[in-house]
Amino acid sequence: MTARGAVLGVDVGGTGIKARLTADDGRLLGEQRVPTPRDDPAAEALAVVVAELAVHARSVARQHGVALDALGLVVPGVVDEDGGRSVLSVNLGWQDVPVRQRVAAALRATGTDVPLAFGHDVRAGALAEVQAGGLDHGTVAFVPVGTGLASALVVDGRVVSGDGWAGEIGQVRIAHGPHAGLRVEQIASAGAVARRSDAPTAHAAMLRVQDGELLARQVWDDCVDVLADALAWLTAAAGCHTLVIGGGLAQSGPLLLDPLTAALSARLVGVRVPALVGARHGDAAGAIGAGLLARELLGRDLPARHQRVDDGPTAVSA
Numbered sequence: 619m620t621a622r623g624a625v626l627g628v629d630v631g632g633t634g635i636k637a638r639l640t641a642d643d644g645r646l647l648g649e650q651r652v653p654t655p656r657d658d659p660a661a662e663a664l665a666v667v668v669a670e671l672a673v674h675a676r677s678v679a680r681q682h683g684v685a686l687d688a689l690g691l692v693v694p695g696v697v698d699e700d701g702g703r704s705v706l707s708v709n710l711g712w713q714d715v716p717v718r719q720r721v722a723a724a725l726r727a728t729g730t731d732v733p734l735a736f737g738h739d740v741r742a743g744a745l746a747e748v749q750a751g752g753l754d755h756g757t758v759a760f761v762p763v764g765t766g767l768a769s770a771l772v773v774d775g776r777v778v779s780g781d782g783w784a785g786e787i788g789q790v791r792i793a794h795g796p797h798a799g800l801r802v803e804q805i806a807s808a809g810a811v812a813r814r815s816d817a818p819t820a821h822a823a824m825l826r827v828q829d830g831e832l833l834a835r836q837v838w839d840d841c842v843d844v845l846a847d848a849l850a851w852l853t854a855a856a857g858c859h860t861l862v863i864g865g866g867l868a869q870s871g872p873l874l875l876d877p878l879t880a881a882l883s884a885r886l887v888g889v890r891v892p893a894l895v896g897a898r899h900g901d902a903a904g905a906i907g908a909g910l911l912a913r914e915l916l917g918r919d920l921p922a923r924h925q926r927v928d929d930g931p932t933a934v935s936a
Contacts, residue, residue: 623687624679625916627909628668629739629902630654630693632709632765632809635667636905639675641684642913648678659711661704665724672730690735690742690912691721692904694766697738697782705782708789709766709809735911740785741777742907743897744770747862748777749910750898759858759892761787761849762865762903763874767803771856787848797844806845808866811837824870841867842874846881853882853892864897871896 622642629636631654639648650671655663668691676686695707702718704710718736725731744760747753754775761769767788771778778784788803797805804810808820814837815823826834849861867874875894883891897903 623685624675624682625687625909625912626672626675626689627905627907627912628671628689628691629742629904629908630664630668630691630710631739631904632694635671636902637671637675638902638905638909639678639686640906640909641682647682648675650674654710657711659713659715661710661712661715661717661720664717665720668721669724669728669730672725672732673728676730686730686732688733688735688912688916689725689730690737690908690910690915691718692737692739692742692908692911693717694739694768696786697736699737699779699782702736733912733915735908735915737908737911738770738779738782739904739907740768740770741779742911743864743899743903744772744777744862744907745910746899746903746907747864747897748772748775753860753862756859757856758860758862759849759852759856760862760864760897760903761852762897762901763806763808763845763863763867764865764901765807765809767807767845767848769852771858787852790848792844797840802844802848806841806848811841811867814840820866821869824867824873827873838873839877842877842881846878846885849878849882850885853886854889857890858892859890860893860895862895862897864899864901864903866901868896869900 624639624641627638633654635652635654637650641647658664679686693704696705698705704712704715704717706713722734747760758772759769769785769787790802792798792800811823812820815834817823823834827838879894899906
């Protein structure tokens with residue numbers, strides 16, 4: 619049996635936080651998007667924001683006649699999932715931060731003492747994409763091109779963690795060419811495209827590309843070239859038959875996927891060229907995966923139970 623209450627999946631990104639409240643049958647009960655706190659090296663402000671999201675989610679769950687039974691939290695960077703720590707997150711300025719502990723304390727302070735699952739944003743997104751169906755055999759890579767760049771390998775339906783270090787392709791330094799010395803994600807990410815195009819967002823940069831603006835076009839082409847280099851090595855090493863491209867930049871569809879497919883094919887001479895597909899869940903994959911982690915935690919660690927709202931939510935420490 620599985621718990622029948624609602625779970626909240628929270629995906630912390632470099633610039634924004636996505637939260638999705640879902641019922642046991644997968645129905646979306648509520649969704650929120652808020653900015654990620656800046657200048658927060660100890661994740662203290664983040665903990666407060668997540669607790670506020672949980673309080674709101676608990677209220678929404680009650681309106682639907684169910685309790686908030688668990689919360690799943692996923693964060694970017696190198697993550698120690700078992701220890702509940704962010705080992706390193708370049709975009710958030712974190713190094714060896716006990717994120718799960720901080721968030722759990724903030725939840726308790728608001729009276730929302732529910733089990734807390736903790737994980738890596740990209741691996742959670744990969745879990746969501748795999749569970750959507752059709753990707754549970756062979757090797758698949760999930761590559762969200764967002765504020766930064768990372769990947770997750772899925773082999774025969776199982777996400778590879780590599781002790782928390784697997785998939786950090788965005789942190790590799792470019793060795794040659796005009797971008798030598800920069801990290802891959804400083805050229806090949808939605809954040810980099812916006813910054814280098816002098817645009818407020820990657821979507822605005824995409825519109826400038828469509829309008830034929832020279833600077834935006836050059837920045838876009840640079841992104842495709844550097845991303846193709848990274849994905850070519852990933853494919854050759856892991857034997858991926860499919861690359862699932864997610865994150866904000868993937869919302870541009872063929873404008874990204876068509877030239878990226880061509881660039882990848884040109885690099886993989888004598889190697890199977892993987893299919894490139896857009897993420898089914900778009901930029902919500904991480905939050906959906908966080909919810910799956912919360913549901914998995916309930917099924918693994920808690921007795922199956924459900925309470926109606928008039929009894930109040932059951933508080934169980936993680």
